[in-house]
Amino acid sequence: xxxxxxxxxxxxxxxxxxxxxxxxxxxxxxxxxxxxxxxxxxxxxxxxxxxxxxxxxxxxxxxxxxxxxxxxxxxxxxxxxxxxxxxxxxxxxxxxxxxxxxxxxxxxxxxxxxxxxxxxxxxxxxxxxxxxxxxxxxxxxxxxxxxxxxxxxxxxxxxxxxxxxxxxxxxxxxxxxxxxxxxxxxxxxxxxxxxxxxxxxxxxxxxxxxxxxxxxxxxxxxxxxxxxxxxxxxxxxxxxxxxxxxxxxxxxxxxxxxxxxxxxxxxxxxxxxxxxxxxxxxxxxxxxxxxxxxxxxxxxxxxxxxxxxxxxxxxxxxxxxxxxxxxxxxxxxxxxxxxxxxxxxxxxxxxxxxxxxxxxxxxxxxxxxxxxxxxxxxxxxxxxxxxxxx
Numbered sequence: 001x002x003x004x005x006x007x008x009x010x011x012x013x014x015x016x017x018x019x020x021x022x023x024x025x026x027x028x029x030x031x032x033x034x035x036x037x038x039x040x041x042x043x044x045x046x047x048x049x050x051x052x053x054x055x056x057x058x059x060x061x062x063x064x065x066x067x068x069x070x071x072x073x074x075x076x077x078x079x080x081x082x083x084x085x086x087x088x089x090x091x092x093x094x095x096x097x098x099x100x101x102x103x104x105x106x107x108x109x110x111x112x113x114x115x116x117x118x119x120x121x122x123x124x125x126x127x128x129x130x131x132x133x134x135x136x137x138x139x140x141x142x143x144x145x146x147x148x149x150x151x152x153x154x155x156x157x158x159x160x161x162x163x164x165x166x167x168x169x170x171x172x173x174x175x176x177x178x179x180x181x182x183x184x185x186x187x188x189x190x191x192x193x194x195x196x197x198x199x200x201x202x203x204x205x206x207x208x209x210x211x212x213x214x215x216x217x218x219x220x221x222x223x224x225x226x227x228x229x230x231x232x233x234x235x236x237x238x239x240x241x242x243x244x245x246x247x248x249x250x251x252x253x254x255x256x257x258x259x260x261x262x263x264x265x266x267x268x269x270x271x272x273x274x275x276x277x278x279x280x281x282x283x284x285x286x287x288x289x290x291x292x293x294x295x296x297x298x299x300x301x302x303x304x305x306x307x308x309x310x311x312x313x314x315x316x317x318x319x320x321x322x323x324x325x326x327x328x329x330x331x332x333x334x335x336x337x338x339x340x341x342x343x344x345x346x347x348x349x350x351x352x353x354x355x356x357x358x359x360x361x362x363x364x365x366x367x368x369x370x371x372x373x374x375x376x377x378x379x380x381x382x383x384x385x386x387x388x389x390x
Contacts, residue, residue, distance in 0.1 A: 007034055010034070010037060010038045010041065011043075013034070013035060013038035013039075014038045014039075014041050014043040014044050015043075017038060017039045017044045018043065018044045018045075018046075018047070021051075022050065022064060025039050025044065026039075026064070040066065040067055040070075041070070042070040044067075044070070045067050045070035045071050045072075046070065046071075046072050046073065047072070047073045048071050048073065048074050048075070049074075049075045049077075050074065050075070050076050050077070050092065051077040051078075052076070052077060052078035052079070052084075052085040052086075052088040052089045052092070053077065053078065053079055053082070053085050053113070065095060068095060068096050068099045069099050069104075071096065071105060072104075072105060072106045072107065073106055073107040073141075074096070074105065074107065074108050074109070075109045075111065076089055076092065076093070076108070076109070076110055076111070077111045077112075077113060078110075078111075078112060078113075079112065079113050079114040080112050080114070080116050080117065080120065080122065080125070080148065081114050081115050081116065081117050082114070086124070086125070089110075089125065089128075090124050090125055090127075090128045093125075093128035093129065093131065093132055094128050094131055096132065097128070097131035097132045097134070097135040097136070098131075098135070099135075104135075104136055104137075104138050104139075105132065105136045105138070105139055106138060106139065106140045106141065107139075107140060107141035107142075107143075108132060108136075108139065108141070108142055108143070109141075109143040109146075110125075110129070110143070110144055110146065110147050111146040112146050112147055112148050116148040116149075120149070121149060121150065122147070122148070122149030122150075125147070125149065126149060126151075126155065129144070129147075129155065130154075130155060130158055133155070133158050133159045133162050133163055134158065134162050136162075136163065137162060137163060137164070137165070138165055139163045139165065139166060140165055140166060140167045140168070141166075141167055141168045141169075142159065142163070142166065142168070142169050142170070143168070143170045143199075144170060144171055144173055145170045145171075145172055145173050145199060146173065146174075147173050148173065148174060148175065149173075149175065150175045150177050150179050151171050151173065151175070151179065151180055152179040152180060153179065153180060153181055153183075153184040156171070156180055156184040156185065156187075156188055157184055157187060157188075159188065160184075160187050160188040160190075160191035160192060161191060163192065164191060164192060165192075165194060166192040166194070166195055167194055167195060167196055167197065168195070168196065168197035168198070168223075169188070169192075169195065169197075169198055169199070170197075170198075170199030170225065171199055171200055171201070171204070172199035172200055172201060172225050172226065172227035172259070173227075174227075174229070175230070176229075176230055177230055177232070178201040178203045178204060178230045178232040178233060180200065180201065180204040181204065182203075182204055182205065182206035182208070182209060184204075185198075185200065185204050185205065185206070185209050186206065186208055186209050186212060189209060189212045189213065190212070193217075193218070193219060194219055195221075196219060196220060196221050196222050196223070197221075197222060197223035197224075197225075198221075198223070198224055198225070199224075199225035199226075199227070199257075200224075200225070200226060200227070201226070201227050201228070201229070201230060201232065201233055202226050202227070202228045202233040202236050202272065203230070203232035203233045203235070203236040205226065205236075205239065206237075206239075207237070207239055207240065207243055210239060210243040210244070210246075210247050211243065211246070213247055213250075213251070214243075214246045214247045214249075214250040214251075215250075216250075218250070218251075220251055220253060221247075221251045221254055222251070222253055222254060222255065223254070223255050223256075223257070224254065224255075224256045224257070225256075225257040225259075226256065226257065226258055226259070227259045227261070228258070228259065228260050228261060228264055228268075228272055229259070229260075229261035229263055229264070230263065231263065233263075233264065233268075234263065234264050234265060234268045238271045238274075239274065240274075241274045241275060241276045244274055244276040244277050244278075245276045248276060248278050254278050255278060255280035255281070255304070255306075256277050256278050256279050256280060256281075257279075257280060257281040257282075257283075258272065258273075258277075258279055258281070258282050258283065259283040259285075260272065260282075260283065260284050260285065260286055260293070261285055261286075262285055262286060262287040263287075264286065264288075265288065266286075266288040266289050266292075269286060269288070269289075269292075269293055270292070270293075270296070273293060273296050273297075273300075275300040277301075278301075278304045279297065279301045279304055279305055280304050280305065280306045280307065281305075281306060281307040281308075281309075282297055282301070282305060282307070282308050282309070283309040284308075284309065284310050284311065284312070285309075285311040286311075286312070290310060290312035290318065291312075291315070291317045291318050291321050294308075294310060294318070294321045294322065294325055295321045295324065295325075297325060297329070298321065298324045298325035298328045298329060299328070301329065302328040302329050302330075303331070304331075305325075305329045305331070305332060306331060306332060306333045306334070307332075307333060307334045307335075308325070308329075308332065308334070308335045308336070308337075309334075309335075309336045309337075309338075310322075310336070310337045310338065310339075311338045311339075312337075312338075312339055313339060314339040314340045314341065318339070318341075319341055319342050319344070319345050322335075322337065322341065322345045322348070322349075323344060323345055323348040326345070326348035326349045326351075326352045326353060327348065327352050329353070330352050330353055330354070330355075331353075331355060332349070332353045332355065332356055333355055333356060333357050333358070334356070334357065334358045334359065334372075335349055335353075335356070335359045335360070335361065336358075336359065336360035336372060337360060337361055337362075338360065338370060339362075340362055340363065340364060340365055341361050341362065341363065342363070343363055345361060346359075346361045346363065349361065356375050357374070357375045358372045358373065358374055358375065359372060359373055359375070360372045360373070361373075
C-alpha cells in the first residue's frame with residue numbers, strides 16, 4: 001500500500017475499478033476506506049457489464065446490493081439452460097427493480113448464450129423484465145434481441161405505459177413465433193413520443209404505424225430493424241411503397257435493417273423488398289432465390305446500403321451479382337458472404353468501395369467459423385496478395 005500522501009486520487013481509482021469484474025471490485029472495497037469509497041462511487045457503476053456465467057458466487061452480496069442504485073446502463077449475460085446462471089440473472093433483475101433511485105436505470109441489454117431448454121417460455125426471466133419496466137420510469141433503452149423467449153403484447157403495453165421516456169426498444173429476437181400485435185406497437189408509438197429506434201418482427205409493423213412515425217410532430221426517427229423469420233412475417237400484409245416514401249421524406253436520416261430468414265418463401269421476400277425502403281443493413285439467409293434479392297438491393301439500395309450479409313450456395317450468378325452490387329453500392333462499409341467467391345468479386349469491392357472497413361470474402365474453403373478481414377489504414381484497403389489471383 002502507498003503512504004497516505006501517495007494515495008491515488010479517487011477519480012483515478014474509480015477509472016481502474018470500473019474495468020474490474022464484480023468479485024474483484026468487492027475485494028478492492030475491503031482494502032481500505034479510500035478504496036471502498038472509490039469502488040462504490042457512481043462512476044464505477046454507471047456502465048456495468050455482468051456475466052452470470054462467470055460471477056455466480058455472491059452475486060447479490062451486500063456490497064453489490066448497495067451499489068445497484070448507481071447502475072444506469074446494464075448489460076447482463078446469462079445462460080438460460082444453466083439453473084444457477086438463470087437464477088442469478090432473475091434475482092439481480094428483481095433486486096434492481098426494487099431499487100428506488102433518481103435517475104435510476106437508463107439502459108438494459110439482456111444477452112443469452114447457449115441453448116434454450118425445450119418448451120421453456122422463460123416466465124421467470126420475463127417476469128423480472130416486467131418488474132424492471134414497472135419500476136424504471138426513466139428507462140431510455142431496452143434491448144431484448146438476444147432473449148430467446150417469445151415476447152408478447154403485455155410486455156409492450158407495460159413498457160409503453162410505464163416508460164414514457166423510452167428512446168429505443170428492440171424486440172426483434174430469434175423466436176419462431178411472433179406474438180406482438182400491430183395494435184400494441186401503435187400504442188407504444190403514441191405513449192413514447194421520443195422513441196427514435198425500434199426493432200420488430202415484420203408482422204408487428206402496420207401501415208398505420210408507419211403513418212404514425214411520419215406524423216409532423218414526431219421527433220426524428222433514425223432506426224427501424226425488422227426481422228422476417230416466423231410464419232406470421234410471411235403472411236404479413238404488404239407495406240405500400242408510398243408509405244415508405246412518406247416516412248423517408250419525414251425522416252431523411254432513417255436507416256432500416258432487414259433480416260430475412262429461410263422460412264420466408266420467395267414471393268414474400270419480393271413483397272418485403274420495397275424500392276423506397278432506406279435499407280442500410282441487409283442480412284439474407286434464404287432457402288430460395290438469393291441472387292434476385294442481391295440484384296434488387298444493387299438496383300434500389302445503392303444510395304443507402306452500408307452492410308450486406310449473404311448466406312447462400314456459391315454460384316456464378318451470385319458472383320456476377322455481387323460484382324454488380326460492388327459497382328453500384330459504393331458506400332458499403334461491410335460485406336460478408338458465407339460462401340466461396342471468385343477473386344474478381346474481392347477485387348470489385350476493393351476497387352469500388354473506398355469506405356469498406358470489414359469483409360468476409362473467401363476464395364477457398366476454410367474451417368468455420370469464418371473470421372472477417374479488417375481493412376487497414378484510413379479507409380484504404382490492404383493490398384491483395386499476388387497468390388490470390390489465378
